Amino acid sequence: MSAEGIIHIVDDDRAAREGLGFLLSSLGLEIELHSSATALLAKLGTQREGCIIADVRMPGITGLDLLDELARIECPLPVIMVTGHGDVPMAVRAMRSGAIDFFEKPVNGMALIERLREALAESHTRAEAEQGAVQLRRRIDSLTAREAEVARAVLAGRQNKQIAADLGISLKTVEIHRHHVMEKMGAGSAAELVRLLVAGGWSET
Template sequence: MNEDAVIHVVDDDRAAREGLGFLLGSLGLRVEAHASAAELLDRLDCAGVGCILADVRMPGMTGLELLDELGRRGCALPVIMITGHGDVPMAVRAMRAGAMDFFEKPVNGMALVGRLNEALALSRSRAEAARGAAQVRARVDSLTAREAEVARAVLAGRLNKQIAAELGISLKTVEIHRHNVMDKMGASSAADLVRLLVAAGWTET
């Protein structure tokens, strides 16, 4: 299930990176190690399935600053923090900023692996949702200008007769455009069409 997933281990401590890499690799998980947050950001593909396991306190960009930067980039990969005892308050702040969890050193390996599997499942779900949204947007982009006008009217709850009057076209023309919209969007009903349009980011206004 996780063959295509990548766990990004970010820690300036080489021994810590290698230790986590060995543990996770021995369990069949794919690991990429990074010596700094900057190195991770240079190599990271946010479109894939994976998660980030980052030390809180690192020279240069800290784990908390990394989390902020990932947010600015719109990166949806789940983040789990590793912290020393004195860094627990910082790790708590990271969770409030969107981190999924944090583990205190020395890390309980099996507990961490369990949480990482949950993070990968979450990442897979987010990736599938993003692909679905992209497909819906592509369908919307295939609509002609007139079809888009009819679609927006349907989204606003207008009846075919009302749409015809508002757009100054015949009822038959509205019906043809509406049929084309339903076909292009892959919608089976008006309610289904509305759901798809909302998923594409459309609103009634």
């Protein structure tokens, strides 16, 4: 897969999908062509980066139905809709269903490419954020029960001596646990530890 992710082109019109595919692949973008929404859904898997360009009027699962299904499976890929028979109500419904843009055929290639570049950048940013959240969750989950207690005490603003008294352990033990917490969380200071814990969904209570 390319660094930008795969661009899925979904259109029952062979000439339309192959023509758009040729245009985008000539720019060095990685593409996959699908003759139906069913074919796309069967191939999509767990891809987190990329984009979907789908025709609205297709037999079976329409482009609008596809938007609903992508929302149901929580697919994060941005979707650009294209159609040869567009109207305002259809465009409004598509946007409300999650499409990021709507183009009428014949598509203005330069305008589509510009919007596609924006969509790929947004997709990459979102994927990076999701991966960061997963890594942070793993760090937090790696804390032992005692380390988690110390971490929560730090989050509450307690000093080491206070933590020792609260937990009924020695100051040295608190310092050891706190050191382990800082290492596991990748925090260089108490302030950074607090920021990471809050980002991970912890609160002072």
